[in-house]
Amino acid sequence: MFTGFDFDVIERSLPYLFREGMTFTVTLTAMAMAGGIIFGTLLAMMRLSSYSPLALAAGGYVNLMRSVPLVLVIFWFYFLVPWIGGWLIGAKQPIGVGAFWSSVITFTMFEAAYYCEIMRAGIQSIPSGQASAGYALGLDYWQTMARIVLPQAFRNMIPVLLTQTVILFQDTSLVYVLSISDFLGAASKVANRDGRLVEMYLFAALVYFIVSFAASAYVRRLQTRLAVIR
Secondary structure, three states: OOOOOOHHHHHHHHHHHHHHHHHHHHHHHHHHHHHHHHHHHHHHHHHOOOOHHHHHHHHHHHHHHOOOOHHHHHHHHHHHHHHHHHHHOOOOOOOOOOHHHHHHHHHHHHHHHHHHHHHHHHHHOOOHHHHHHHHHOOOOHHHHHHHHHHHHHHHHHHHHHHHHHHHHHHHHHHHHHHOOOOHHHHHHHHHHHHOOHHHHHHHHHHHHHHHHHHHHHHHHHHHHHHHHHO
């Protein structure tokens, strides 16, 4: 039964919530963003390749990841990948991936599908004459992409990439289903320990809102500045 707010429980739990929970959440977000952008860019280049098997494989991967719930992908990697890895190396027991690296791999692979589509749009926004100029200079497809097209595409897509990263930051709370102490998981542990579910979940929601709103406001300002520079 709810008996009123107890702000003291929030104050006492702040060091644990931010030292353990938020540190994990930010670390997971940063690693998944970096890995997702790198892998997503490779996927985008594959999708735009004139070599059909590459384009079909990348398209199939992107469509698969964008068609299944993220929480299901989390369970796939956490429970199935250790067994598959053990089978591939001939081990009798599943390999020890661990909850943290399982989460990093999951979010990297999942977010790569979304970063891929963002980067594909960015690449296609670059005038074809840019790529033609690269080919005229004797560069191959990958060199033209790396030296001419991708730098311009990244600049155009920075606001959208950051917006997707804000969504990624929010989605990391789903690792709660693996009993990992991310920010939401840490808040849940405190809530259940002290019996103050309302206070802790409201506080967690407030923190997610403040971080996401501030990041979104920065993205809007950056988008305006880039539009003026163009």
